[in-house]
Amino acid sequence: MQAIDARPAKPFGHSTLPGRSARVLAGVTLGALLALAELVFLLVFALGLIPIVAVPRSRPAVIRFTHRCAGQLVTLERRRLARFHDVGDLGPYSDHQAFGYVARRWPLGLLGGLVILLLVFGLIVTGSMLSAWVVGGTWGFIEEDGGAVSSATVAVAAIPGLVLLYLNVMGIAGVSQLDVALARHHLTPSAEDVLARRVSELTLSRAEVVQVVNDERRRIERDLHDGVQQRLVALGLLLSRARRSRDPARAADLVRQAHDESEQALADLRDVAWRVYPTVLDQLGLHDVVSLLAERSAIPVTLTYDLPVRPPAPIETAVYFVISEALTNATKHSGAQRIRITVQAAVPAAPFGFTPPTETTAVVVTVTDDGHGGADPDGRGLTGLAGRVAAYDGSFVIDSPPGGPTTIRAELPCA
Incomplete structure (x- = not known):
């Protein structure tokens, strides 16, 4: 597309x-x-x-x-x-x-x-x-x-x-x-046609948002079951073996392993909580959080951030999830060697002879990777992103021809 x-x-x-x-x-x-x-x-x-x-x-x-x-x-x-x-x-x-x-x-x-x-x-x-x-x-x-x-x-x-x-x-x-x-x-179109089309769009957006929420709940349950829960079970087994052991050295080694498992379980739990909603986004802002995502990516990322003012909190959250999901998909499926992320403002055009306005009307996010392309727009992850963006009356475009590159572009209005 x-x-x-x-x-x-x-x-x-x-x-x-x-x-x-x-x-x-x-x-x-x-x-x-x-x-x-x-x-x-x-x-x-x-x-x-x-x-x-x-x-x-x-x-x-x-x-x-x-x-x-x-x-x-x-x-x-x-x-x-x-x-x-x-x-x-x-x-x-x-x-x-x-x-x-x-x-x-x-x-x-x-x-x-x-x-x-x-x-x-x-x-x-x-x-x-x-x-x-x-x-x-x-x-x-x-x-x-x-x-x-x-x-x-x-x-x-x-x-x-x-x-x-x-x-x-x-x-x-x-x-x-x-x-x-x-x-x-x-x-x-007449006012009636506009209202009818708007109602249809809102009905579709509501259904998509509900689907996104359900998918998110299933993903959280899967992350907790396959990650945190397994580590907590291992932690319990290690502590049980340490309590039954009569060898002090062996018991100390088991306690050490249990301590490592507890730290890893805590890290997994923080990752799950981060994916649900990064609270640090409210404290640091979108720029720092996106920079952190780029640093943690397994694929080298080039980030261009050009927003004159901080967007509203809901828009920041939506932008964060678009970038996070796009990076996850590129890491798992694209085979890319490089990813480029651009976050910039869409400003209204200035009349001839006037200074361009600084007011941000929309945030435009573009994520491009040099992988093999062929991304499925109907996949669960990308469909969820499209629904999340549509909930804010935004536009979501995927361009992923066979052989690449793959470009994901989202525009979210700030009004």
Whole structure:
């Protein structure tokens, strides 16, 4: 799986008035051309209604095909709106919504084309009149007495010309705003759809969190049974043998072994408690705990930590578990020789000419190893991590092609 950044790129001159004006003009012009294509599409669709009348059973197939074609046209419209009008948050929408948008959008596009043509015509007339004024009648603007266009004529014509130019520019801006409003109205989900999808996501996240908790309980029980419990049994046996032994040297040796077992049992118990929740995280902070994880790793780790402020405690915990589980998986299954961990902040983009903000909106964690790849995203450990991240409305991406490398990326919002 690969993450794709779908945000529209901001071209040069994005925040300057001439740059914005040129982009709006280009967007309206391209919208007029697309409107012609949409009108032709609707006319062809009207012809496609003929076989529906003759063969009613063909109606579903014709409608599905038409809606898919409308979806392709809307894809072009979305690219135009994102490139020239900074509208990048459209969707999701159905093919039926796409068809409704196309059916309602073409008159507005043709209106924009008409306004552009009037602007071009006005510029041509203005250029011709100015040329006649300069060169003395070359372009045919001759007064009744045979003379060239006078300065008084140019001055009188300039007043209504400027008014018409202003109205024309305002018309282009109005068409652009209506274009954006129409797209948002038809190509964005309603409040009910958003709430329904949100409820579905929360229901799924809750089920995943419950599964993560159950898996965590089973893992703790397994660690206690296979680790601490076995060592405590061995400790009891050693102390029992030492108590029954009549040889002081032998008894002392058994007590020493029992002491070693008790220390190891305590270390195992601390490891289990650390994996349940590292209390030192509250005291030292995420940076020191992640550094400690990197030092304890059996595979050499390169750590890059770049957070300007400390994130909230729940986010720190989630980041810790993402890194811990990723290191465990890489150590057990990847055969890697090197692991790279990056913890950095995602900050909102600064407007042109302003200082970038320092507020951290999300924490982005990336763990990459140079192993043989082929990690199973549906495995218990990675599925648990995905559920843990989803519980915080975060995103979790695994990229592990055969042959490697394996990259685990999690983004957790701080809000």
